[in-house]
Amino acid sequence: MARDKGNNKKLTGRLLDWFDREGRSLPWRTKARRDPYKVWLAEIMLQQTTVMAVIPYFEKFLELYPNVKTLARAPLEEVLKNWAGLGYYARGRNLHKCANIVANDLAGQFPEKEEQLLTLPGIGPYTAAAIAALAFGQPATVVDGNVERVMARLFAVPVPLPGAKSRLHDLAASLTPDDRPGDYAEALMDLGAAVCTPNAPDCPHCPLSGFCRAFKQGLQDTLPRRDKRKARPTRHGVVFWLEDKGRVLVRRRPEKGLLGGMLELPSTPWREGQKQSFHSHAPLDIQWTPVSGEVRHTFTHFHLRLTILTGQGHVKGGSWLKKDQLLAAGFPTVMNKVIARVLETRS
Template sequence: MPVECREKIVDEPKPGAIAGALLAHYDTHARNLSWRVSPSDRRAGVRPDPYRVWLSEVMLQQTTVAAVTGYFERFTSRWPNVEALAAAPDADVLAAWAGLGYYARARNLIACARAIATDHQGRFPDTEAGLRALPGIGDYTAAAVAAIAFDRPSAVVDANVERVTARLFAIETPLPAARIQIRACVSDITPAARPGDFAQAMMDLGATICTPRSPSCLLCPLAQHCAARGAGIAESLPVKPPKKARPQRIGTAWWIEQDGRVLLIQRPGSGILGGMRALPDDGWSARSDGNAQPPVTGQWQRIDAAVAHVFTHFSLGLALALYRGPQIDKVAIENLNGAVWWPVEEIAEAGLPTLFAKAAAIAIQHR
C-alpha cells in the first residue's frame, strides 16, 4: 500500500481482508435500489444496464436516494434507454427533471445521451477514459459507471466512500486536501474481482452504518480494521473546513395572468436554472440583486410573501408581484425569451423548478 495509507495504521490489514469482509456483508445487507442489480442476481449472471447506472449516478450527485428514486423510475419508464433519451425534446427532459435541482445536470444528461447515440451507436464506453471523454461526465461518474456497469477496478469515491475511507485509515488531513490520499487508499483496497459490488458496498456502508453522526461501529463489518475507531476519533472524521457564509440576494418574480393563463418564459440555456420554464423575473443572480423592474408596464400588486431558496453559492429571497391590468398584447411580450401562455390549472405540468413552483403556488392563492 502507498505510504499515505500505510503510515496511518500500526497493524496494517491486508486489502483483501477489507474487501472480503465488506463484500460478505454486502451480500446479505445490500440496499434494494431501483437502479441496482442485487448481489444474488449478479451471481446468476445478470449484468447491470450502463444506461441505468449512468442515469442514477448523475441524479444522485448532491441528492439523496429518497429524492432520486421517484425521478429515476419516471425517467426510465418514459425513456427506457439512452437512444430514447437522446431523441427527447430538451423541454420535456428539463420539465421531467424539475424539482430535482442542480439543473446543469439535466442539460449535461441530454448532451451526453446524444453523444452516445450519435458517436457510439448507443453503447457506453467501457473504460474510465472513454467515459470521461463524454459531455458532462467527470472523474467520479466515469469511475462509478466503469466499476458498476463494466466491473473495471476503478476507485469510486463519493461522499459516503470519502467518509468511510477517512475513518478506516484515520486520515486527519482536512478536506479537500485529503482527497488525493483518500482516493489512493480506495484504489488500494478495491479488489480486482467484483469491483462494482465493492463500490456499492462502500456507498451502502457510509449511508447506513458509517454515518456522519453517531456511526454504528458495533455493526460495522470493517470495525476491526478501522484505525479511527481504534483511536476513538471516528466521529470527528473526515475533517471538514468551516463553511463559508452564503451571500443573500433578493429578486422579484412577476405573475401575469389573463383569461386563465399565466405568462411563462424560458430561461437562457446557460446559467442558473438554464433552459427551464419559469416566471419572468428581474434579473437576480448569484452576484447581484434583481433590478425590481417589471417586464411590462401596468398595474402591479406586490404580495406580502416571499420564497426563500438556497442555491449552492447563495441564498435568494424572491418577492412576488401580480399584474392587474390592462390587457397585454403580443407586442409587449415579444422580447421575452420563449414566452408562452400556460393554463393555470395545468401549472403542475409546466415543469417549473422548485423556486418558481413555490412562487406560482403563492400567486394562485392571491389571484
C-alpha cells in the same frame, strides 16, 4: 499509511461479505451484469440528489425511455419537463446530449473505460469511475463524500478536507479489488449511508470496526476534519406575475448558467443585499400588488428570497401560459413555489 496488501484484502473481503448480506436493494442494481444505461441514468440523477428522491424519477424515466435510443429520440423539452424537480437543469440537458452521442455516434454502446466516459457531456471523474466499475467491472475507484468519510476514519487521516481529497482517493484505490470493483464501490456507498454515517457512526455494528483506526482511537466523531466553510450567502429578487385573460406571462432563462433553458416568471436579477429597484425589470409599467410573505429556496451556493408582485396587463410578443396549466408546465422547483404561492392566495 495504507496497510499491507494482505490486510487490505481481508478488509475488502469483510466489506463484501457484509454487502452480500446487507447491501441496499435499489431499482438500478441487479445481481446479474449491470445495464450501463441504468447505471449511467442513476448516477447522473444521483449527482447532488438523495437516493430516496431519485427512485421515483429513475422509475419514471425507465418507463418512458427504456433505453438510450428512446431517450435520445425524445424532444429535449419533454425530457426537461420530466426532469423538473431533480434540480440542476444543466444535468438534464447534458443527459439528453449524452444520450444522443451514445445512441447516434457510438451505436448505442456506452464506452467501458473511464478516460472514454470522461469525454461525454455530464460525466465527471466520479460518474466515469462509477460507470466503469459498476457497469463494466473495471478496477476504477469511485470516491464520493461517503467514501471520503469512511477512508478518513478507517485510516484516521488527520488532514482536513478538501486538502485530503487525493490522499483519501489513494486509500480507497489501495482497497479496490480486481475481481468485484463494482460491488466494492456500492458496498462502500452503502456503508457510508447506513453505518459510517456523518453523525453518530454505528461502530459496534460496523463490519470494518476491527480494521478501523478512528474507532480504535475514539476519533470516529471528529473525522473527517474540514476547513471552515464560507457561509452560504442570501440573494434577493422580485418576481412578476403578469396576468391577462387567465394567462400568465412567462419567459425562458438563458441556455447557460443556473436553471439554464428553463421556464420562469419574469424577475429582477437575484442579488445579495436587500434593496433593489424592480421598476426597470418589470415587464409593464403598472401598479403592482405585492403577495404577502416571500418565497424561499436554497441552491447549492446561495439561499434565495423572492418577493412576488402581481398585476394585470398585456405586453406584445411575450409567451403566455394558461394559469391552470402552470404547475404542470415543467417550471423549476423555485418557480413552482412562486406559482403555488400566488394560486394559494387566490383560492
